[in-house]
Amino acid sequence: MKSWANSGLGRDLHLDLAAPAGGRTSGVRAALVSALRESIRSGRLVAGTTLPPSRALALDLGVARNTVAEAYSELVAEGWLTARQGSGTRVADRAHEPAHRSHTRSSAAPRPAWSLLPGSPDVAEFPRAAWMASARRALTAAPHDAFGPGDPRGRPELRRALAEYLARARGVRTDPERIVVSAGSGHGLWLLARAVRGPVAVEGYGLHFHRELLGDAGAVTVPLHLDARGARPPDETGTRLSAALLTPAHQFPTGGPLHPSRRTAFVEWARTTGGIVIEDDYDGEFRYDRQPVGALQGLAPEQVAYLGTVSKTLSPAIRVGWMVLPEHLIDDVLAVKGVYERWVGATDQLTLADFIERGAFDRHVRRMRTLYRRRRDTLVETLAARAPHVHVTGIAAGLHAVLELPAGTEAATVGRAAALGLAVEGLRTFRHPDGPADRPDGLVVGYSTPSSARFAATLDALCRALPTP
Numbered sequence: 001m002k003s004w005a006n007s008g009l010g011r012d013l014h015l016d017l018a019a020p021a022g023g024r025t026s027g028v029r030a031a032l033v034s035a036l037r038e039s040i041r042s043g044r045l046v047a048g049t050t051l052p053p054s055r056a057l058a059l060d061l062g063v064a065r066n067t068v069a070e071a072y073s074e075l076v077a078e079g080w081l082t083a084r085q086g087s088g089t090r091v092a093d094r095a096h097e098p099a100h101r102s103h104t105r106s107s108a109a110p111r112p113a114w115s116l117l118p119g120s121p122d123v124a125e126f127p128r129a130a131w132m133a134s135a136r137r138a139l140t141a142a143p144h145d146a147f148g149p150g151d152p153r154g155r156p157e158l159r160r161a162l163a164e165y166l167a168r169a170r171g172v173r174t175d176p177e178r179i180v181v182s183a184g185s186g187h188g189l190w191l192l193a194r195a196v197r198g199p200v201a202v203e204g205y206g207l208h209f210h211r212e213l214l215g216d217a218g219a220v221t222v223p224l225h226l227d228a229r230g231a232r233p234p235d236e237t238g239t240r241l242s243a244a245l246l247t248p249a250h251q252f253p254t255g256g257p258l259h260p261s262r263r264t265a266f267v268e269w270a271r272t273t274g275g276i277v278i279e280d281d282y283d284g285e286f287r288y289d290r291q292p293v294g295a296l297q298g299l300a301p302e303q304v305a306y307l308g309t310v311s312k313t314l315s316p317a318i319r320v321g322w323m324v325l326p327e328h329l330i331d332d333v334l335a336v337k338g339v340y341e342r343w344v345g346a347t348d349q350l351t352l353a354d355f356i357e358r359g360a361f362d363r364h365v366r367r368m369r370t371l372y373r374r375r376r377d378t379l380v381e382t383l384a385a386r387a388p389h390v391h392v393t394g395i396a397a398g399l400h401a402v403l404e405l406p407a408g409t410e411a412a413t414v415g416r417a418a419a420l421g422l423a424v425e426g427l428r429t430f431r432h433p434d435g436p437a438d439r440p441d442g443l444v445v446g447y448s449t450p451s452s453a454r455f456a457a458t459l460d461a462l463c464r465a466l467p468t469p
Contacts, residue, residue, distance in 0.1 A: 011050060011051070011052050012052075013051065013052050013057065015032070015035040015036070015039065015061075016035055017031040017032060017035050017061075028061075028063050028067055029067050029070055029071050029074075032061070032063075032067070032068065032071040033071045033074055033075060036051075036071065036075055036080070036081075037075065037078075037080055040080050040091055045091050046091065047091050047092065047093045048090055048091060048093075049090060049091040050088050050089070050090050051072070051081070051088070051089045051090065051091070053088065053089075054068040054069040054072060054089075055068075072089050076089075079092055080092055112418070112421050112422060112423040113421035113422070113461070114421060114422045114423070114450065114454065114457065114458040114461050115422070115423040115424075115446075115449050115450065115458070116422065116423065116424045116443075116445045116446050116447065116449060116450070116458060116462060117423050117424065117425060117446050117449055118252075118253065118399065118400040118425065118444050118445070118446030118449070119312075119316075119399075119400075119446060119449075120312075120316060120446065120448065120449045121311075121312055121313065121314070121315065121316075121368065121399065121448050121449075122368075122371070122448055122449065122450070122451055122452065123315055123317075123451075124451040124452070124453075125367075125368060125371065125451075125452075126314065126315050127314075127360065127364050130355065130360040130363075130364070131314075131351065131355060131360075133360075134351045134352075134354040134355040134358065134360060135347070135351040135354075137354050138347070138350035138351045138353065138354045139347065139350070139351075142346075142347075142350055146346045146347075146350060147346065149340040149341070150340055150341025150344075150346055151340075151341060152180070152334050152337045152338055152339065152340060152341050153179070153180050153181065153334065154179065154180060154181025154322070154341070154344065154349060155181070155346055155349040155350060155353065156176065157349070157350055157353040157354075158181060158320075158349040158350070158352055158353040159176035159177075159179040159181065159322075160176045160353070161352070161353040161356040161357050162176075162179055162308075162322055162356070163175055163176045163179060164356075165356050165361070166295075166306075166308070166324065169285065169292075169362075170281060170284055170285075170292070170294060170295045170298075170308075171294030171295050171297075171298040172295045172297050172298060172306055172324055173297065173298050173301045174297075174301065174306075174324045177330075178301075178324055178325055178326075178327065178330065179322055179323065179324055179325075180322070180323045180325060180330065180333055180334065180337070181320065181321070181322055181323075181341075181344050181349060182320075182321040182322060182323055182337075182343065182344065183319040183320070183321065183343040183344050184309050184311055184316075184319050184320070184321040185280060185282060185307040185308065185309040185311070185321045186209065186210070186213055186321075187319075187321060187343060188307045188309075188321050188322070188323045189210060189213050189214065189245070189278065189280070189307060190213045190214075190216065190217050191323070191333050191336050191337055192243070192276075192278055192305055192307075192323065192329075192333065193213070193214050193217035193218070193219045193243070194217045194218070194336040195329060195332040195333045195335070195336050196242040196243050196276055196329070196332075197218070197219075197242060198219065198240070198241065198242030198243070199219060199220045199221070199222055199240070199241050199242060200214050200219045200220070200221055200222070200241065200242060200243045200244070200245055200278075201221075201222045201223075201224050201234045201241050201243070201244040201245065202214070202221045202222070202223060202224065202244075202245045202432060203223070203224055203226060203231045203245070203246065203247065203251065203252075203432075204223040204224055204225055204226050204231075204431065204432050204435035204436065205226060205251075205253060205254055205427070205430045205431050205432070205435070205439065206245070206247070206252060206253075206430060206432070207252060207430065208429065208430060210245065210280075211432065214245075219242075221432065222234070222241065222434075223432035223434050223435035224244070225435075225436065226251070226254060228256070229258070229259035229261065229262050230246075230248070230251055230256060230257065230258035230259055230262050231244075231246055231251070231258065231262065231266075232262070233262065233265045233266050233268075233269045234269060240273070241273070241275050242275055242276065243275055243276040243277070243278050243305075244266060244269070244270075244275060244276075244277050244278065245278045245280065246258065246266065246277060246278070246279055246280070246296070247279075247280050247281075247282060248263060248279060248281075248293070248295075248296045249281055249283075249284040249287075249292075249293045249294075249295070249296075249397070250282075250283055250284065250286075250287075250293075250394075250397045250398040251394075252280075252282065252398075252400075252430075253394070253400065253402060253427065253430050253444045254393070254394055254402060254439070255393055255394015255395070255396070255397075255398065255400070255401065255402055256394065256396075257293045257396075257397075258296070263296055263299060264299070266296070267296075267299055267300040267303050267304070270300070270303035270304070271300070271303055276303065276304070276305055276326065276329070277296065277300075277303055277304045277305070278304075278305050278307065279295060279296045279297055279304050279305065279306045279307060280307045281295055281306060281307065281308050282307075282309065282311075282312055283312045283397070283398045283399055284308075285312075285313055285365045285369070286312075286365075286368075286369055286372055286397055286398055286399060287396065287397040288369070288372075288373045288376065288395075288396060288397060289396045289397075290396070292397075293397070297324060301324075301326065302326045302327065302328070303326065304326070305323060305324070305325050305326060305329060306323065306324035306325075307321065307322075307323055308321060308322050308324075309321035309322070310352065312399060312448075313361070313364070313365055313368070314361075314364070318348055318352070319343075319344060319345075319348070320344055320348055320349060320352055371452070372399060372447070372448050375447045375448065375455060376395055376401065376447060378455070378459070379392070379401060379445070379447050379459065380392055380395065380401075382459050382463065383403070383463070386463040387463055387466045389406070389469040390403050390404065390405065390466055391403070391404040392404075399446060399447065399448035400444055400445055400446045400447065400448070401444075401445050401447060402427060402442050402443070402444055402445070403442055403443040403445055403466075404440050404441070404442045405440070405441040405442050405443065405466070405467060406441065406467055407440065407441055408441065409441055409467040410426040410427065410428060410441035410442060410443070411426065412467070413426070413441075413443065413465055413466060413467055414426045414443070416465045417461070417462070417465035420461050420464055420465055421461065422458070422461040422462060422465055424443050424444075424445060424462070424465070425443070425444050426441070426442065426443060426444070427439055427440075427441065427442035427443065427444055428441075429444070430444065445462070
């Protein structure tokens with residue numbers, strides 16, 4: 001077998017051709033026809049793929065152009081290829097996917113028709129035009145070093161923009177030198193866990209994804225009890241902890257803010273024990289009923305490591321987050337992250353910096369805050385009319401609400417929703433395995449997830465899934 005790769009004119013195309021007996025032209029043509037047919041049959045060349053011009057492929061294969069043209073003509077006659085003047089030679093639609101792909105698809109679980117899973121913004125509202133304008137400006141003005149090995153702290157343009165924005169909008173006390181860019185808040189949490197080393201206290205109900213990240217970083221998690229004031233500080237007589245992970249602006253998933261007395265108590269715990277409070281400010285921009293709750297970091301910058309991300313404000317597809325670190329942790333985190341930036345693309349960082357500095361980020365957040373407030377109000381009104389026995393909590397802020405259900409109905413409700421094609425998660429999904437099951441049955445409903453066009457139908461499916469009084 002000989003491997004031929006078209007790297008001259010036109011598109012690259014890798015083919016394995018059997019050497020023809022005696023070098024006969026008919027043998028070369030037959031080998032080329034066989035290789036192309038097998039590439040299409042196997043799915044390596046999918047329907048619609050444009051093949052190189054016959055002259056370009058002949059040049060790279062070292063054969064006569066007529067040989068390639070005749071092979072193309074034969075495959076066109078058989079229906080494997082199509083050829084039109086001006087649009088080139090393409091793989092025809094008749095090319096079927098291989099059997100193993102078909103089997104994989106048929107055995108996979110069907111995608112739900114509707115989703116109220118928490119954790120995602122309405123991705124249909126992504127500000128494409130404004131983002132593209134920022135990307136164009138950022139790339140035009142980017143210095144040459146932006147396209148070389150990156151600084152693990154992140155681009156200075158983004159760190160300057162974040163320092164101004166976080167101080168103004170979230171009450172964070174920082175400067176650009178204390179900010180380290182990460183590939184989302186989850187990546188930041190993993191880096192912090194590797195840097196501080198040791199057991200980490202987490203809220204008794206919280207993201208299982210975070211617990212998994214901490215476990216991957218080698219940290220044991222210890223649940224903190226939740227009550228009406230939020231998480232209780234760790235008992236100093238118990239396990240010596242390296243850090244406590246909190247969502248103080250809007251506890252996930254129960255929805256309330258951390259009481260001011262508890263904020264003070266956690267800061268005092270960190271000062272007394274030498275531990276670190278890790279603040280996940282995952283949706284702090286979205287507060288509806290009163291002024292936003294400022295970041296806990298503003299109380300004690302040397303005791304609190306602040307995590308932020310654009311996954312809730314813009315899109316989870318933009319893998320950019322940030323850490324605002326106590327000064328004594330910066331070198332340890334950078335040592336874990338590495339000598340060069342391996343995680344976050346410089347172009348996304350530069351684009352986000354421009355997006356923030358031009359005011360586009362603030363405008364987008366204000367617009368989405370209005371949209372989500374209307375979604376929340378519609379959810380509450382719909383449930384009041386169709387399921388008044390279901391109590392809605394945690395609605396003063398954020399992108400989700402908790403629906404309290406009658407005792408013993410959570411699992412059945414989630415199953416009934418799945419049967420209707422609705423993806424939704426039960427509250428117990430988020431309970432720490434070692435924490436008390438002291439919360440009523442409930443659903444965690446992400447009302448930001450559906451698009452506006454599908455929101456009414458999604459709420460109808462939810463109401464049909466809920467238990468009757």
